[in-house]
Every structure is written in structure tokens, then in C-alpha cells.
Amino acid sequence: MATRRKSPARGRSVLTLLAALGTLTGAALAGAAPTGAAERGTPLAPGVVYEELDIQGAKGVTHAHVLSVDLRNAKVRLGLLYPGAVAARAPVSQLADAEGAVAGVNGDFFNITETQHPDADATGASVGPAIATGHVLKAAVPGGQRFGPALPPGTTTEEVIGMGTDRRARMGRLSLRGSVRTPDGTLPLGGLNQYALPVGSVGAFTAEWGSASRKRATCGTDTERAAPCSTDTFEVTLRQGRVVAAPDTPGTGPIARGTTVLVGRETGAQWLRKLAEGEKVSVTHRLVAAGSGVPYHFALGGYPLLTGGQPLPGLDDTTAAVRTAVGLADGGRRVLLLALDGAAEYRTGLTVAEVAEALRGLGAREGFSLDGGGSTTLVARAPGETAVSVRNHPTGGAERPVPNGIGVFVGR
Structure with missing residues (x-):
């Protein structure tokens, strides 16, 4: 107490x-x-x-x-x-x-419980973007997947508060910009270390995610958190820019440094299934700040x-x-x-x-x-x-x- x-x-x-x-x-x-x-x-x-x-x-x-x-x-x-x-x-x-x-x-508000998805554990991950000492940790979940009270009109899950590299605190928005490039083409990155991915997208999980199951990322929809988990999912593990594993379903456990796990749902899953072991894949991601353009030293949602x-x-x-x-x-x-x-x-x-x-x-x-x-x-x-x-x-x-x-x- x-x-x-x-x-x-x-x-x-x-x-x-x-x-x-x-x-x-x-x-x-x-x-x-x-x-x-x-x-x-x-x-x-x-x-x-x-x-x-x-x-x-x-x-x-x-x-x-x-x-x-x-x-x-x-x-x-x-x-x-x-x-x-x-x-x-x-x-x-x-x-x-x-x-x-x-x-x-x-x-920030966070994924505290999963009563609607008994087969997917709560991750404890936060709703919005997060930056620590200038390093990007995660991006925001879709609006319908948010935990917490209703957002004020005109605001989104990308809202943040933090301190810029100029040592001034400020509010703003941080949007994910990224891509997944393979020999067959390029797909926009739909998420980064998020407990929920947009329908039809591919999201990236890095060592910063931790050891929690990645299945929760394929549950719900962009507008309904309680919607069922997707039945069309796929996961690909990349090490040094090449495919080293491709299990059928999202996994669990820690992700090694230098390794990226891609999780796809619906169209994103179908796209990942085309990849073969040893194939070269590059993933890029960054958070883009609206407004002042001053980089954030830290930020949270x-x-x-x-x-x-x-x-x-x-x-x-x-x-x-x-x-x-x-x-x-x-x-x-x-x-x-x-x-x-x-x-x-x-x-x-x-x-x-x-x-x-x-x-x-x-x-x-x-x-x-x-x-x-x-x-x-x-x-x-x-x-x-x-x-x-x-x-x-x-x-x-x-x-x-x-x-x-x-x-x-x-x-x-």
C-alpha cells in the first residue's frame, strides 16, 4: 500500500x-x-x-x-x-x-486483457507509438483496437507526448512509414511491434517486442477489437536479410538481435507464403512526426x-x-x-x-x-x-x- x-x-x-x-x-x-x-x-x-x-x-x-x-x-x-x-x-x-x-x-493505455479472445493472451503492450532515447520501439495499433475511453473527435491512436532533441516537451502525431521488399515486389509495412495489425497487412516484430505471443496481432479488425482472430495468418523469420523459417502460425518467444519476424494476416499472409527459405527480404521502418519536425528524444501515446x-x-x-x-x-x-x-x-x-x-x-x-x-x-x-x-x-x-x-x- x-x-x-x-x-x-x-x-x-x-x-x-x-x-x-x-x-x-x-x-x-x-x-x-x-x-x-x-x-x-x-x-x-x-x-x-x-x-x-x-x-x-x-x-x-x-x-x-x-x-x-x-x-x-x-x-x-x-x-x-x-x-x-x-x-x-x-x-x-x-x-x-x-x-x-x-x-x-x-x-499509455495498453492491452490489459483478452476476454474476447481466450486463445490469444494479453500482451501488455501499449496502444500508441513509443520512442526511447531516440530509438523507435513501436507504432500505433488501428483505432478500433484501442483500449481505454473513447478518443476525442479528430484524434487518433498516433497521438503522442514527449520531449524533442531540442529539450522542449510537445504533443504531436507519429505515423509509421515502412516497407517489405522482396524479389517479387514491395509491400507497405502495416505495423511495428504492435499487439494488433491492420486487416490484410504485414507487420514486423523485432527484439524490442519481447517474448509474448504474436498471435494477438492477428485478432480483431481495424474497427472492432472483439472480432474473432483471423484464420488466415502466416509468419516468416528473417535473419541477416534472408528467410530462415516460415511457420504456418504466429509464434512466441524472444526474438534475437538482428532478427525480424514478419506476421501477415489475410492478404498479407498470402503474400508472405510466396517467400522461400534463403530468399532475400529487406524491411525498413521509421516513425514520421507531424508538425515541428524536431526528432523526439522520447515519446509515448x-x-x-x-x-x-x-x-x-x-x-x-x-x-x-x-x-x-x-x-x-x-x-x-x-x-x-x-x-x-x-x-x-x-x-x-x-x-x-x-x-x-x-x-x-x-x-x-x-x-x-x-x-x-x-x-x-x-x-x-x-x-x-x-x-x-x-x-x-x-x-x-x-x-x-x-x-x-x-x-x-x-x-x-
């Missing part, structure tokens, strides 16, 4: 969400300027401050834990926390300590809440829950990591629209939602300590293993 550590009384604030005629209209901090609440909390390291806030939502008071991260400090950076494989999970505290992070929160200081149209304003979110201020040079408390007295939580207003009340111009509920976790290491502690009460009474998170690093 996590132990909540209260900040000093001088750093405690109350964030009131104002509603009129059932429509959320704004947010205000009692006793503090909107952009100053987090800075009045407890310093954990130069450029990193921890703060607790009581938030009055439409369905009751909830409690928030906030990390303010100043990227203008050259010794402070953000990075991806993950357990070394895409299809793997671990508690946020374990991920943070393993990487030496001073703080962190949970990340979720969905946007605020842009240009305004909530996105169509945000859910009825379903309240425990949530995790990120706010960006000062042109991406200041980052707010927010996690609601899952203790019984606060478990009513906030709606997505209320989270957007809370971030705006704290001074954020951009906002991004991460996974919530039992996944919501914020960890931090106090000065002089060697390990992080969980600062919020996880909803389930203990940390839920998650596929990734955002880590705060100082002095490295």
Missing part, C-alpha cells in the same frame, strides 16, 4: 473547478496564482517540485499529486520508462528505480486534452475517474505531471473535461491524457533517499504493472 506524503501547509492549495448550467467554464487556484501552485510545493531536486492539491469536481472533492518539471534547467530531462520490452509490464516505482529517475508517472490553452471540443464531461495527465507550459519548457489519488474518499475523480480545466488552471497551454484508473501512479524520491516512493494511493491498493511511463531525470 502506498503512503501519501503531505506537503507543508504553505504549499497546499485548493483548485476549484467552476461549472455553470452543467458546462465546465474554468478553473481557479485559491490563494495562489494559476502558474505558481506547483512551485510552492516541496523541491525534490533542482528544477523538480512536488505538490498536492485538493480539487473540487462536479462529483466531489478529489486529491491530486503534481510534479512540476523545469526543462530550462540543463540538468533536468524527461525520458521513457519501460521494462526493456514492448510486450512487458512492471510497476512505475520499479521502472523509475531501475533507470535512476527521481520521479515519474504511468504512461495517449490523447490530447488542451491545445493553445483551449480544451479540445467533445471532451467527456460526464464520466469521472482517477486519471493521469500531462500539462505543458512556457512553450514546452515546463511540464506538469498530474496523478489523482485513488484513496476511497477521493475515488470519484474527475471527468476528462475537468482534468483539462485543472491543467489549464495550473498554467498549462497544452494537455495530454495518459492511462488512469488502477494504472494511475506518481512516484518521487525525496532528497537523500535512494529509491522512489509512491505518492498517491493506487486505486487497487497496490501498484499496477504498466508497459511504460514518463521518468524525470536529474544530473545525467
Whole structure:
């Protein structure tokens, strides 16, 4: 069980969400300027401050834990926390300590269960794209295969938040671009280390995927996650650019470095069946960022809440829950990591629209939602300590293993 550590009384604030005629209209901090609440909390390291806030939502008071991260400090950076494989999970505290992070929160929504596909195990892999220290780990699953609440209108599973090589945090989209080239022709690559592939496509799995079964990638459709697994699948293993194995069905187990496994479904499976052992095949892949064009140092998925200081149209304003979110201020040079408390007295939580207003009340111009509920976790290491502690009460009474998170690093 996590132990909540209260900040000093001088750093405690109350964030009131104002509603009129059932429509959320704004947010205000009692006793503090909107952009100053987090800075009045407890310093954990130069450029990193921890703060607790009581938030009055439409369905009751909830409690928030906030990390303010100043990227203008050259010794402070953000990075991806993950357990070394895409299809793997671990508690946020374990991920943070393993990487030496001073703080962190949970990340993207993920393939948590497979009740609709009893013959295909849940992989634990995240929904959206992921980049760690500039290295591409995975691409986004089709929209219909997403786990989590409905996306706001106009958004997709390719939405990400991260930090660019210019040390500014930003939101954006990352689209997969790639191909599979054989002597008979070239086919667009449909996926990279994903728990779900588009119907009729070929996807690539590398050592970054891990040891989980690849069968789940052939289940469901682009629009229906619960649709049956495909009955027309094929797998090809490439080593040093040549076919070395071609089993009939997607397999399981770790993939060696320098090896690529291609999984096809429907038309993609039929195309792979034409390949013969020893045949030369080349696979290329990259994630293309829309917008600034600045490469991401790290990125992970979720969905946007605020842009240009305004909530996105169509945000859910009825379903309240425990949530995790990120706010960006000062042109991406200041980052707010927010996690609601899952203790019984606060478990009513906030709606997505209320989270957007809370971030705006704290001074954020951009906002991004991460996974919530039992996944919501914020960890931090106090000065002089060697390990992080969980600062919020996880909803389930203990940390839920998650596929990734955002880590705060100082002095490295």
C-alpha cells in the first residue's frame, strides 16, 4: 500500500473547478496564482517540485499529486520508462528505480486483457507509438483496437507526448512509414511491434517486442477489437536479410538481435507464403512526426486534452475517474505531471473535461491524457533517499504493472 506524503501547509492549495448550467467554464487556484501552485510545493531536486492539491469536481472533492518539471534547467530531462520490452509490464516505482529517475508517472493505455479472445493472451503492450532515447520501439495499433475511453473527435491512436532533441516537451502525431521488399515486389509495412495489425497487412516484430505471443496481432479488425482472430495468418523469420523459417502460425518467444519476424494476416499472409527459405527480404521502418519536425528524444501515446490553452471540443464531461495527465507550459519548457489519488474518499475523480480545466488552471497551454484508473501512479524520491516512493494511493491498493511511463531525470 502506498503512503501519501503531505506537503507543508504553505504549499497546499485548493483548485476549484467552476461549472455553470452543467458546462465546465474554468478553473481557479485559491490563494495562489494559476502558474505558481506547483512551485510552492516541496523541491525534490533542482528544477523538480512536488505538490498536492485538493480539487473540487462536479462529483466531489478529489486529491491530486503534481510534479512540476523545469526543462530550462540543463540538468533536468524527461525520458521513457519501460521494462526493456514492448510486450512487458512492471510497476512505475520499479521502472523509475531501475533507470535512476527521481520521479515519474504511468504512461499509455495498453492491452490489459483478452476476454474476447481466450486463445490469444494479453500482451501488455501499449496502444500508441513509443520512442526511447531516440530509438523507435513501436507504432500505433488501428483505432478500433484501442483500449481505454473513447478518443476525442479528430484524434487518433498516433497521438503522442514527449520531449524533442531540442529539450522542449510537445504533443504531436507519429505515423509509421515502412516497407517489405522482396524479389517479387514491395509491400507497405502495416505495423511495428504492435499487439494488433491492420486487416490484410504485414507487420514486423523485432527484439524490442519481447517474448509474448504474436498471435494477438492477428485478432480483431481495424474497427472492432472483439472480432474473432483471423484464420488466415502466416509468419516468416528473417535473419541477416534472408528467410530462415516460415511457420504456418504466429509464434512466441524472444526474438534475437538482428532478427525480424514478419506476421501477415489475410492478404498479407498470402503474400508472405510466396517467400522461400534463403530468399532475400529487406524491411525498413521509421516513425514520421507531424508538425515541428524536431526528432523526439522520447515519446509515448495517449490523447490530447488542451491545445493553445483551449480544451479540445467533445471532451467527456460526464464520466469521472482517477486519471493521469500531462500539462505543458512556457512553450514546452515546463511540464506538469498530474496523478489523482485513488484513496476511497477521493475515488470519484474527475471527468476528462475537468482534468483539462485543472491543467489549464495550473498554467498549462497544452494537455495530454495518459492511462488512469488502477494504472494511475506518481512516484518521487525525496532528497537523500535512494529509491522512489509512491505518492498517491493506487486505486487497487497496490501498484499496477504498466508497459511504460514518463521518468524525470536529474544530473545525467
